[in-house]
Amino acid sequence: MRESRGRSSETSFRLCSRAPRMMSWSATVVLCLVLDNERDGVEHMFVSMARRGQADAPDHPMTPYRQRAHRPPGGVVARSGTMGPVTHDAGLAPHLADLLAEADQALVRTVDGLPDDAYAEPSLLPDWTRAHVVAHLTLNAEGLAGVLHGAHLGHPRTMYSSLEARNGDIAELATTDPADLRERFLTSVGVLGEALGAMVDDDWDGRFERVPGAGTDISVAQVPLMRLREAEIHHADLGADYTAADWPEAFRVILLESMTKRPYPAPFEARPTDLDRTWHYGEGGGGPVVTGTSAAIGWWLTGRGSGEGVSSDTGSLPEVESW
Numbered sequence: 001m002r003e004s005r006g007r008s009s010e011t012s013f014r015l016c017s018r019a020p021r022m023m024s025w026s027a028t029v030v031l032c033l034v035l036d037n038e039r040d041g042v043e044h045m046f047v048s049m050a051r052r053g054q055a056d057a058p059d060h061p062m063t064p065y066r067q068r069a070h071r072p073p074g075g076v077v078a079r080s081g082t083m084g085p086v087t088h089d090a091g092l093a094p095h096l097a098d099l100l101a102e103a104d105q106a107l108v109r110t111v112d113g114l115p116d117d118a119y120a121e122p123s124l125l126p127d128w129t130r131a132h133v134v135a136h137l138t139l140n141a142e143g144l145a146g147v148l149h150g151a152h153l154g155h156p157r158t159m160y161s162s163l164e165a166r167n168g169d170i171a172e173l174a175t176t177d178p179a180d181l182r183e184r185f186l187t188s189v190g191v192l193g194e195a196l197g198a199m200v201d202d203d204w205d206g207r208f209e210r211v212p213g214a215g216t217d218i219s220v221a222q223v224p225l226m227r228l229r230e231a232e233i234h235h236a237d238l239g240a241d242y243t244a245a246d247w248p249e250a251f252r253v254i255l256l257e258s259m260t261k262r263p264y265p266a267p268f269e270a271r272p273t274d275l276d277r278t279w280h281y282g283e284g285g286g287g288p289v290v291t292g293t294s295a296a297i298g299w300w301l302t303g304r305g306s307g308e309g310v311s312s313d314t315g316s317l318p319e320v321e322s323w
Contacts, residue, residue, distance in 0.1 A: 032208040096224050099251055104189055108138070110240050111185055116178040124239045124304065128174075133237050134185050135173035138228050139166065141188035144223050148195035151206040151220045159210045166211070192227065229255065233323065242304060244299040252294040253277075259301045259323075268318040270297050281318075288314040 111134055119131040128136075143159035150157030160166035173181065181197075199255050207217040216227075232251050237241050245257070256270060267282035272294035282300075289312065290297060296309035303322030310317060 002130065004131075093248065096113040096228065098223060099233075099248060099254075100228055102248060103228055103235070103251070105195075106242065106246075107231050107235045108186065108189060108239060110235060110242055111182060114182075114238075114240060116180075118240070119178040119181065122239070124237045128237075130238050130240070131176075131178070131181060132170060133176040133234050134181055135170045135176075137234055138181070139169055139187040139228060140186045141185075141227070144227055145188070145192040145195040147208045147220065148192075148199060148203070148223060151196070151208070152198050152200075152202045156206055156208050158208060158212050158214075162211050167216075189190055194225070216229070225254070225258065241247065244295040244304075245293075247295055248297065249275075249294070253300040256294060256301070259298075262323075264303070265319050266314075272297055288312040288316070288318055290317065 020133065114130065119134070120129055122128075123133045125133065127200045139160075146157050147159055160169075173184070176184070204219075204221045206220040208220060209217050228251065232247055236244050236246070252272075253275065256272070256275075256277075258283055260279055262281075264282035266287055267280065267284045268287035269288055270279045270290045271277075273291055275294050288296075289314075290300075290310060292300070292310035299305055300307050300310045300317070301320055301323075303320055307317050312318065
């Protein structure tokens with residue numbers, strides 16, 4: 001990457017998600033996403049993935065490339081060299097690229113550090129082992145990469161062929177040898193990174209479905225936010241020393257805001273004790289006021305735990321569904 005000339009408009013961002021510790025497996029994946037602002041405000045993306053100790057090329061070669069990436073509608077790439085809000089009205093993540101980098105790096109370190117026998121141990125999700133969580137994160141990255149690739153080519157693609165296939169693939173991949181599962185997960189991070197780096201202006205205008213015939217479509221511009229939520233929440237689901245308390249403040253704000261878009265049986269408010277903001281959930285106004293740290297409220301809003309660290313002024317927490 002070219003050295004900075006010291007101008008405020010010439011910023012750079014590098015994401016290197018690599019397996020830093022374990023040497024027992026054959027491939028080390030290195031993903032570098034660089035956003036480099038030129039004086040004329042044009043952003044360039046470089047994505048590369050290096051695989052060491054493995055002669056065979058991956059199915060989707062991660063060759064370096066240089067891609068012009070203007071700011072698309074919705075602000076996925078901002079002139080500051082970071083990813084901006086994924087929608088005009090969400091007001092969520094002015095530095096989404098930075099958050100994605102941090103989330104991926106932390107997740108890769110955790111997955112890389114899991115001993116093989118830890119994959120068969122229970123996660124914090126009912127009926128799922130840690131291997132199931134890693135398998136889901138892997139297939140999620142591959143599915144979102146496919147969505148972005150389809151958008152880039154002008155041929156919309158679904159994330160999964162069907163819900164049954166998605167669930168079956170998770171169950172099957174979870175039985176894979178831990179070393180192979182670990183390697184495929186790391187590869188999927190690189191594949192998604194390359195797909196993100198290839199996106200240009202009009203690519204972000206598309207829409208897609210999770211599965212064919214789902215009846216609802218999703219803006220392609222939501223993909224970075226979708227992946228960020230997956231990475232942060234399921235990282236905590238692994239139950240491997242990373243908890244909701246470790247979520248960056250910016251992500252906690254994103255999570256509490258994005259959860260307002262979900263339906264709720266009755267309205268309520270959330271007032272985190274560590275953030276000077278109030279969020280409204282459900283249709284209408286009023287209702288119970290829920291307090292606690294933003295991490296505890298976010299964890300509870302996703303249907304996890306039993307409300308530890310969260311309380312309501314009515315003495316009873318509102319009903320929420322699992323995410």
